[in-house]
Amino acid sequence: MHIAHIFASGMGGIRTSGDLVAWMQLIKKMKLAEAKKYVAQKLGIELLDLTNEEVMRPLREDLGIGTTTSVAGSPKGIRAKLKVAELLDVSINSVELFKSQTGF
C-alpha cells in the first residue's frame, strides 16, 4: 500500500529529489511549495524537474548526494548526507555527529 502512495503521489526519494524536499519540511518546517522552491533554487533547476529522473539522476551523481542505482565508489549514506547538508545549507543531526567524530 505504501508503494501505491509513492507511485501515485510521491516525489521519488533519492531517485529524484524527494529526500531533499523532505529534509526542508522536517528541518525548516517548510510547507510543500516553499520547500520545493528552495530545493529547486539550490539545485539550479526548474520546479518541474524536481521529479524528472532524466535531470535528477545525473545531477545527483555529479553533486555526490546519492543515487538510487548503486555506483561503486559514489557517495551513499552519511557521505551523501554530508553533501546534502552543504547543498541545502541545513544542519542534519546525524551529519553533525559524524563531523564531530571525524574532525570536520
Place this chain on the structure above:
Amino acid sequence: MGDGELVSISAEEIKEDILAATQEAAQRAEIPELTADEIEQLFDIMAEPSRAVSVASGQEVIVTDDGCSMSFYSGQDGGGVGIPMSRLQAVLTYERACAADTTSMGHSDYSFKPVKPIINFEMNEYYTASMMTTAPFLYGAQPNMGLYFQPDGPHPNPADLLPRGKIKEAQEVQEAAAEQLRQDLVFVGKKLNGIGCEGLNFDTAGSAGDADYWAALQAVSDLRKAAPNLPIIMGGSGEFVLGMHGEVTFSDKQLAGMYPHEQAKIAEAAGASIYGVAVGTNTNESLAWNIARALTFVKEAVAAVDIPVHANVGMGVGGVPMMEAPPLDSVTRASKSLVQIGKADGL
C-alpha cells in the same frame, strides 16, 4: 466501499455521497464544506476509468511513513509480508528500491513504552542504519497510553473505573499515566537525539484519549527545549480527540473534541515540525463518501497552520478502506484526492 468491497455506483449516487460526507464533516468541525468545484474535481477522480490514478506532474508530495519498511519482514497483523529480512535490509530496500521520500525504523510493538528498557539496542541499530541511509531516517512509535494501565501497566484502568461512576478517580489515574508517558517519550527522544537522530515520529497520538494527546504535546514541547534541532512529526489518531478525561488542557485549550484543524494548531504551538491528520474510515459508506469526508477535514487543517500537514493514509484512515490489503484503485484515489484537492503537504 470503506470495507474494500468492489461495488458499482451510479454517477448520481457518487455525487450524493460526496455532498453528504462533506456536509457531515463541516457540521461536526464547524468548518467549510468542499466547494462545488472541488466536488466536481473529486467526482472526476472517482470516475476515472483507469484502475490506478496519480497526481498531475509537478503536484507530487512528500510521502513519509510510519514504519513501512517493517512491512517487509513483519506478519499479517502489521500488514507485513513476512520476508526474512533484517531491519537494516528492509530500510535500505524501502529507500533505494521503492523510491521512498523518507524511511524509518521502530520497535516491533511500535509503542514507546517497550522501547525504554531496550533503548541501547535501538540506539545502536538506529546509529548503524543512519550511517547507510541517504533519505531522512526517522524513529517512530506510538505514545499508546493504554499500555500504562492494568493489566499491562502500573495504573488502575479508567475503563474499569468509569463504568462504576468513579469519574474523579479515572481522571486522576489518566493524569498519572500521562505524566509517566510524557517522561518516557522525552527519555527516548533525548537518547535518540544523542546519537544523531534525524527525526522522531509520535505516531497516532491520542489513541487513549485527551490525556494521551496531552502527553505527546508536552513531550514535543519538552524536546523542543532539550533537543531544538530534532525534527518531530506528530500524528493524530482520529478526526477528533477523544475525551476520556474530558478536562485536560494544553496552552489553556481543552484537548477533548479537537478536530484536525485545531489539532494541527496545537501541535504547531507545541513545536511539532509536521502534523499528521488522521480521519477514520466508515466501513459502511462508499469510497467517495469516505474520501470527501477526509478531504474536508484535511483541507482545513492544511490552511490553518504554517507547518507542513501530511494526511494519514494507512489502512482505515484518510479514505483508505479498512482492510489488510486495501484495493489499489481505492488507495490511489484517496492519495490523488488528498493531494490535489486537500492540498496536503505530504502523505
